[in-house]
Amino acid sequence: MPKKRVAIVGTGQTYHKSHRPDVNGQELINEAVQRALKDADLTIKDIDAVVIGNMDHFEGINYVDCWSVDGSGGTMKPVIKLTTGGTTGSTLAIGGYHLVASGFFEKVLVIGWEKNSESDTTGAITTAFDPVWDRLVFAGAISGLAAEAQAYMAKYGATEKDAARVSVRDRKHACNNPHAQLRREITIEDVLASPMLADPIHLLDVCPRTDGACAVIMASEDCAGKVTSTPDWIWTTANRHKYTYLGDVNWGELDSIAEASREIYAKAGIREPRKEIDVIELYQPYSFAGIIWIEDLGIVEKGKGAEYIWSGATDMGGELPINPSGGVIACNPIGATGLIRCAEAALQVMGKAEARQVPDVNFAISTGFGGCMWSDMLLHGKRKPDF
């Protein structure tokens, strides 16, 4: 159990774009940090420790904890780097939570960032997999996701059109988010007519590559109320890994998110997630996941994901809006992506999400997804947790 309860008291994001040649990595980081400090009305002197991360094999800079201090504000402060692939951003959030919950640090600055424009994303992702058994045929994140989609479609009969509906939703939501990279609506026809990358995944089914950074300030219960009148309380977190080689994966079902969510529901006493959770920021790197993973999350029964998506229940104004920010399909600075989910969930709970605000959010979930197929999850709440 945590020694101290923990709240998010401020967030900051850059305006994410496909290419930011106007800033180097440290300067990009600094933009997000300055915005988070301003949001919380704090200065860097108030920060006790920094947790920073990216997917370091993208930029090929492997001492980011030290290299980034000009931008992060970490000069002569405790700094640790966390990097866990696609889940880096959500792992940063979980790591920051642990540091504050432990009672060792009162205010922690959590930073995720990526300059995907500076290298070859698919090549770099391939180096995250086993050199002997995985890499001969592995082709970056999309190949694994395609294998998942094929397995799911064979089992439950979902179609490419069903998946396209998810892309249409997220891209529409993104128009409400000034920080999203892709802010133009698309149609189902656009998705189906876009180039096939890896069957059944079309170009408009998947996330882009983005330059961007996100910073989140976490504070212990001893001071959170003094920093903000609307803290976002982190109720609990969970994380799961399952396989060594990609051939070991139970394709078509995301076991890691299923187990992580059950841990979170049990800890928080959530019996009916569909009714008790008000909004989800899902790390959903491609459209089919918007169908498959809501089943694994226990939002709907197996095989019912597509029907739920078509009903509009996950659109803004629906029963359970998913990705009001536009999600990963609209914006994907990979090391920041999971932390953006966390920050966006925090904005929803704090009532600061502006045009993308879901009304009356008591519980929000943010998730992280890695490579294929590991998961992180956080539960955010308006009320201070009672444990």
Place this chain on the structure above:
Amino acid sequence: MAAKENLIVESKGSGQPFNYAVGMHGSRFFKELRENRKLLGIKCPKCGKVYVPPRRVCGECFAEMTVFVEVGPKGVIGTFTILRYAFIDPETGEQKPVPYGYGFIRFDGADTLFQHYISIEDESKIKIGARVEPVFSEERKGNVKDILYFKVIDGE
């Protein structure tokens, strides 16, 4: 020179500064593949799951595995994709041979899937559950390329 011949991956004429061990279990798999065109899995004494490639520990049971079992060489497509976008293979610095079939093969007698190329000569035959068999390389060196690719078997 002997070491160079054992390189798993060649980058044109250049070697790469990596020298990965495959362990005793992986070595036995590659030796059987090279010398006898046989495929080996390994069975967990607790859950009974047969893993390919063989490895020392069943992660789920955290139990040491010692019982090798022959699997395949035929199997079924567990899942797959057809890669159509061009990208540079970081292992070789060369473009991957797109389009290509990326198969997850469940060998007869195995529980996990083995990743390899699938021939996409006739794309309509590439389906989950389709029967496949490996096409072996004539010159085998004891690595994953000793199988050239898998092909769908007609009439099975």
